[in-house]
Amino acid sequence: MTLQVPVTPEEESQTSFVDEIEEEYERVRQTLKEVSLMLEQSQSEMAKLTQRNATITSHLQQVQAQFDTMPRMDIKIAYNSALEAQQRLLVMRGQLEKLQNDEESLRRYLNLLEKVRNYLAQDSRAHGNSRVAISNRPASLEMVINAQEAERQRLSRQMHDGPAQALSNFIVQTEIVARLLDVDQERAKEEMANLKNAAMSTFKEVRTFIFELRPMMLDDLGLFPTIKRYVESFKEQTGCDIHLTIKGSERRLQSFLEVMIFRALQELIGNAYRHNQDIPGKLQITAGIHLDDVVIKVSVADNGKGFDPDIMDKTGHLGLNLIRERVELLGGHMEIDSGTGRGTRVTFQVPVLEAES
Template sequence: MQQQTGFLRKLADLRTDAAQELERIQGELRELDVLIRQSTAEVERLAQRNLQAQNRVRQMEMNFDTVPREDIKALYTAAHEMQMRLFMMRSQIEQLQNKQRILEQYAEMLQRVVEFADTVESVPGTSALRLSDEEGEFVPLDSMAMVAQLIEAQESERLNLARQMHDGPAQSLTNLILQAEVCQRLFDMDADRARVELNNLKNAVNTTFQQIRDFIFDLRPMMLDDLGLVPTVKRYVEALQKKVPFAIRLQVFGDEQRFDPTIEITLFRTLQELLRNVERHANASNVLVTLDRQGDEVILTVEDDGVGFDVGSVLRTSAQQKRIGLTTLQERIEMLQGKMQVDSAAGRGTRVQVRMPALTPTEHTSPRLPSAS
């Protein structure tokens, strides 16, 4: 009887938590719906203005020889900016719609929890309510929230990538088109100037190509699959050193062996995120990156001499505001049976150590949601 009473109490608490979360999600869905409708209307207006800009460009091209170079560049720049605004707005709508679908699935799951709790009066021998997954295992409610947060992190990263593409290669490609058209017009008018423009075009193409290679590497470094974690980390640190204002020293201990692909990509993404945090927040002069195999663990350590921070305060703020940062990083690592330790304080730098199981490719592991205790 006491066990049944305890179960019913937990069931009631779970029902309350699920109902409150469902109400919050439904409110967020209503806000998303309004935002999507507003963004869609803005896209329609931008599409009309983009059409007008393209018409002006075509009219200019019909009289290309009589239009001053400054006006040509201004028209192409205005048309490009309009196209990019339209692209970004459409990308934003897509991201909002993806988030809407995720939240709708989450809301549906919460609704099932509430309905189930309303119908259950007693379940003898059960000590906790859990939802069954497709393999017959059980997933607690807080894990569902974690999954939703991780999916939202993925969508946020995709939006960030779209913005970087807009500010980098997309802008460069538009300039290449402009330079190519100028070269084409100059061939019959001024051959020497055309050769100068062609040389500028060649240099711009090389720069854009390198930018695209960097984006591909950040999105999914192919050498991680081909060569493994250690060579990829070495290449990443070497390339990053040319872009950041602080010195990076890399130390690798042990053999350059391969680990399970899930472990390798998690450690690499963790290193990327930690070094991005150093670049954005630490104001550091030196960073030490250590990769070590100790027994049945592979250990990644990132240590800087920057300004440091209050660990407890930052983690609480990140969790409360659902920011993508150390909290989400820690959750991902723990889902793979790893551990992350952050040691920092104002004025004395930061040291982050991540310990992951040193599973080899033959010891396959797949990330699983933690079961309820």
């Protein structure tokens, strides 16, 4: 009689996850093979079109030399052939460039999946389990939890120092107004006006906190209008010189990708401001987004005091490390260019995942 070892829901979920990784790996590997084959065929076709274009260009030079004596119909045919060849060459170049970008992105994604497979396989051997188990190392989970707690502490502190303190003052001011109504109505009107201004200011603060927690326009309008609004709001609140550039066709992306990119930009811009408030001169921040058919590239640079990236790797920077991990999980990569006294530039790119229509 064979003893059946019961499978826990956690183990079943882990096994399902491993199966999904294997299926995704095979799918991406097959897709990469097909794209590589199409790229090879396109390169061959490109070589033929380039040769044909060179021949037609040579023929055009002969036509120009005999322009006065050659029949108009022959001239028209020659120029139409040249125009058609150039258009086909232009289209093929665009297709070739897209295939090259697709192949590069697929290779990066496949490499990431390969690392995940190896990671799971090593952890399985370490646990001595035939079912591939997910590693119980808590580093990533700890990083996410710490980041969430740090953000909650920051918001809690801001709420205490801002709206909570203001509401306490409102109570005192209303009591003052109530007493003044019977003895000095003009003074009471002034206090009411002050109370109204304070309430409007507090209302703006609360709206800012809500926007930072989860901007509703991110769901309604998408990533790019939300980023533009955030940058304008940040500029008004801090007086910081910040410039935003967006290149490419603005369109809706997958919801989780829009959230990830917005949070990353929010963190990077906030870091640039928080760590450089004491620099001599005015802080300048430039943010850029470049979106094409394959990847979305994001960069944030400042003219601040900078830091040593090697020290950051040793000591750890919660926000930057969390951004890096999320970027790599999406099949992208991130780079940090900084040094003491020469500012900082952080760039990352991830594959484009457009929202379903």
